[in-house]
Each structure stands twice: as structure tokens, then as C-alpha cells.
Amino acid sequence: MRDVYLISGFLGSGKTSLLTDIIRQLKERGLKPAVLMNELGKLPFDSKAVEEDIPLKEMLEGCICCTGSEKTEALLQTLLAGESFDVLLIETTGAAHPVEALDAVYSPLFAKQLNVKGIITVVDSMLWLNRQSLPPQARSLFLEQIRHAHFLLANKMDLLSEPEQAKITYELQSFNPTAILIQTSHAKCPYSQLERLKGTIGHKEVNVSRIGEELSLSTRLVSFKESIDKSEFEDWLRTVPSTVYRMKGFVPVKGVKNPMLFQFSYGIIQWLPEYVKMEPSIVIIGEQIAQLQVPGSE
Numbered sequence: 001m002r003d004v005y006l007i008s009g010f011l012g013s014g015k016t017s018l019l020t021d022i023i024r025q026l027k028e029r030g031l032k033p034a035v036l037m038n039e040l041g042k043l044p045f046d047s048k049a050v051e052e053d054i055p056l057k058e059m060l061e062g063c064i065c066c067t068g069s070e071k072t073e074a075l076l077q078t079l080l081a082g083e084s085f086d087v088l089l090i091e092t093t094g095a096a097h098p099v100e101a102l103d104a105v106y107s108p109l110f111a112k113q114l115n116v117k118g119i120i121t122v123v124d125s126m127l128w129l130n131r132q133s134l135p136p137q138a139r140s141l142f143l144e145q146i147r148h149a150h151f152l153l154a155n156k157m158d159l160l161s162e163p164e165q166a167k168i169t170y171e172l173q174s175f176n177p178t179a180i181l182i183q184t185s186h187a188k189c190p191y192s193q194l195e196r197l198k199g200t201i202g203h204k205e206v207n208v209s210r211i212g213e214e215l216s217l218s219t220r221l222v223s224f225k226e227s228i229d230k231s232e233f234e235d236w237l238r239t240v241p242s243t244v245y246r247m248k249g250f251v252p253v254k255g256v257k258n259p260m261l262f263q264f265s266y267g268i269i270q271w272l273p274e275y276v277k278m279e280p281s282i283v284i285i286g287e288q289i290a291q292l293q294v295p296g297s298e
Contacts, residue, residue: 001115002080004088005194006101009122010142011094014155014187018122019091025191026087034085036075072104080113088114097141098148099217099245099285103265108249108281111221118150118197119217121179122187125156125168146172148217150197151180158185220289224259224280227252228296234269236295244289249282250274252296 005022009015019035026033079088092101098119106116123146131139146152154172157165165183173181182193230253237247245266250259253271259280261272284292 001113002086002088004090004105004114004116006098006105006116006119007089007091007122008096008098008101008119008145008149009094009153010124010127010145013094013122013124013127014153014184015091015094015122018120018153018187018189019089021188022089022191022194029191031086032084033087033089034079034083036072036079036088036090073107073109076105076107076110076114080110095141098145102217102219103246103248103285106219106283106285108221108279108283111281111283116219117194119148120151120153120194121145121149122153122155123172125154125160125165128154128168128172129160129164143175147176149176149179150217151194152176153182153184153187153189155184155187157183217285217287218289220284220292222249222282222284222294222297224252224282224294224296226296227254227256229254230271233295237264237269238267240292241286241288244284244286244292246285247282250278250280251282252280 007015007019023033023035079085090101090105092098098121102116102119106114127134127142131142134142152172154165154168157168160168169181169183180193180196182189228251233251233253244264247262247264249262251262252259256273258274258277261274261278262282263270282294284294
């Protein structure tokens, strides 16, 4: 099982600086990193920061969190099948929503091979102080990236006065009290700090996986022990709390030969036939989902 870190943050926050510094630290430890980099442009400018001996997959002209989720899944499968590495670093675009980025990465096809340690969000401290100047949509995304983080880097602290540093630290801790928070300059972060993230729970005795037991945004991998009635399952879906953001995977349905491809997002349910018999399991992404009782599951 490989450790995975998602690196999130607004445009220009310092994500690539963090990525290159983590790579340096991993190599000093004798660990081999791999990188999945998501860029919106046609040319892979940021990827030039990654050394040639490191496995690298790039997704250009598509966001990891939107229509690019299928491409992300394919790139991850290629990495897992064809490359040897210890730690996977995924740098998202500044336009990526953390929930959707996690959804793109956490597929039931390879959930048991990845130990998703958490979302690291690099915060531009200057931008935090001036966040009210952002357009409403951009400000909302900026705040969502911070709210759903498991680890926060309050970056560019060297540009601020001590009172400003104290103000930002207090406000970020208040805004996301569950995240680990450190102050940084040039996105320098000891890898030992990142290792503090709990990551996922094992799949042997308890078939549940979630990012950081105490953290708000979490995931679960749920396996089915019996087929479900499709109508009854949809009735149950209408009762789940709004804190369940995503479900996806393969659900065994009574009267259907193979588990059906299933997706649930923002209350919208989608079923598609699957012509290959896949393992009957789904991934759930949301907040406070540990006790959610899924019909037909173990």
C-alpha cells in the first residue's frame, strides 16, 4: 500500500514549491516518490520542476475534479501497474475543489492499494488577509480549499508582520479547527510533520477506510455482502444527510448479473450496466459518515 498526499491550494499559493521540497526530503530518506500533476494549460510548465528519474503522470487541459476524473483514474491505474514507488504526490490545479479532487482519486478499483493520508492545502497568507477582494466564486473556492484540508500550511509568513502572523494563525485555526496548522515561508515543511496525518484504516478486519478518524472530510470503502433492491436502495439514498457529498462504485442489484456502476452526487443518482464482474463495493466521501448504515453492506 502506497501513501498518497493531495496538494491543494489557490493559484500562486506555493503548491509546486511544496511538491519539489517534499520530493527532495523523500529522496534523502531513500523513498521513491511518484507525481500526478494536474495542469489546466496545454504546456506542462510546473512539471519541469520534477526530476527525470521520478515517475510522473500529467493531465493537461482538464481539471482533476470535473470531467477529468476518469482520466485521473486511468493515470493512477497506469502508475500502480507500471511503476515502482513508495509515496504518491498529487498536485491539483488552483481551481480544484478538494472534495471533487478526492473523489477523482479515491476509486473503488484501487482503494485498497492507496493509503490516502490527507489533503494538504497551501494558504497564501497575504491572500487570506485580502480575501474580501476576491470575486465571490473565487473567494468561495479559496475558503472551501481551507475548510476541507487535513493539513494547512500558512505560507508566505516572511512577508508579514508578527501581529499579522498571529492574526492569520488564529483565524485559520478557528476556520478549520480539525486541521494540523504550521507557519511556512517558501512552502518549506518537514516531511515528519506530514507523516502525522493518520491516513486510512486497514481493510482486513474492519472493511472501512476513512481519512483521519478525527477529521471532518473523510472517506469510507464499503463492501456488499448481498444484493440490494434497487428501488429500496434509492429510497435510502433520499434519506442520507447532506454531509454525504459523493458515493461511487459497483453495487450488486437483485436480478442483474454483474454489480452495476453507481454514482451519487448532490442528490443525483446514476446507474449504468457493467459488463465485467467488478468487486461489489462503493466509496463514500463526506463529513460524519462513519456510522452511516449502507443497505446490503458488511
